Amino acid sequence: NAGVMQNPRHLVRRRGQEARLRCSPVKGHSHVYWYRQLPEEGLKFMVYLQKENIIDESGMPKERFSAEFPKEGPSILRIQQVVRGDSAAYFCASSPDANSPLHFGNGTRLTVT
Amino acid sequence: DQQVKQNSPSLSVQEGRISILNCDYTNSMFDYFLWYKKYPAEGPTFLISISSIKDKNEDGRFTVFLNKSAKHLSLHIVPSQPGDSAVYFCAAMGSNTDKLIFGTGTRLQVFP
Numbered sequence: 481n482a483g484v485m486q487n488p489r490h491l492v493r494r495r496g497q498e499a500r501l502r503c504s505p506v507k508g509h510s511h512v513y514w515y516r517q518l519p520e521e522g523l524k525f526m527v528y529l530q531k532e533n534i535i536d537e538s539g540m541p542k543e544r545f546s547a548e549f550p551k552e553g554p555s556i557l558r559i560q561q562v563v564r565g566d567s568a569a570y571f572c573a574s575s576p577d578a579n580s581p582l583h584f585g586n587g588t589r590l591t592v593t
Numbered sequence: 594d595q596q597v598k599q600n601s602p603s604l605s606v607q608e609g610r611i612s613i614l615n616c617d618y619t620n621s622m623f624d625y626f627l628w629y630k631k632y633p634a635e636g637p638t639f640l641i642s643i644s645s646i647k648d649k650n651e652d653g654r655f656t657v658f659l660n661k662s663a664k665h666l667s668l669h670i671v672p673s674q675p676g677d678s679a680v681y682f683c684a685a686m687g688s689n690t691d692k693l694i695f696g697t698g699t700r701l702q703v704f705p
Contacts, residue, residue, distance in 0.1 A: 484636070486636075521697060522682060522695045522697035523682065524695075525694065525695075571637070573636075578691060579625070581642060582693060583639070584629075584636030584637045584638070585636050586634070586635050587634075
């Protein structure tokens, strides 16, 4: 049973480019969460999605960031016009329901040059 | 507004001794608490949890204690092993929130 799969593991983008981070949840999990970890900081919640619906995006910056979890395919976190401050590790997690522990992927480390 | 706080950024313990990691929270609506362990370049992995209806939960070498009146929980690892060296995150959720709120983590180093 595969765990949460994130790709790419490492992503380098120049300022102004777009970054797309993908997350395939554990099979059967319909709840997906995205967290960001800045250097020397903890995990900060960004967005919570269920299939085709955004449940809570209170942690997402209002501009440039968007997330989706389509009926078919992985969840995508999209960052437009990246800036150096977007450099961080982005972790995706999934769960079968809202009350179960989250299963995390190994993250995508985004570096903006 | 840090609702979950881990005030010790690091802890060093000798192999075989007890490791005690602490966590404080401010939101009285939190009713479910978890500990995650994270190795470098990997995602956090779930370790142990506790519901607010309990004050202790034990799983092998790991025990979590919850003191609701003090809004404090702790993770005890005994005996500590070198493989326990990692960053430990405390997390909480409750009836008024639909997501896990994480602390900033404590880096545990277990030396021989």
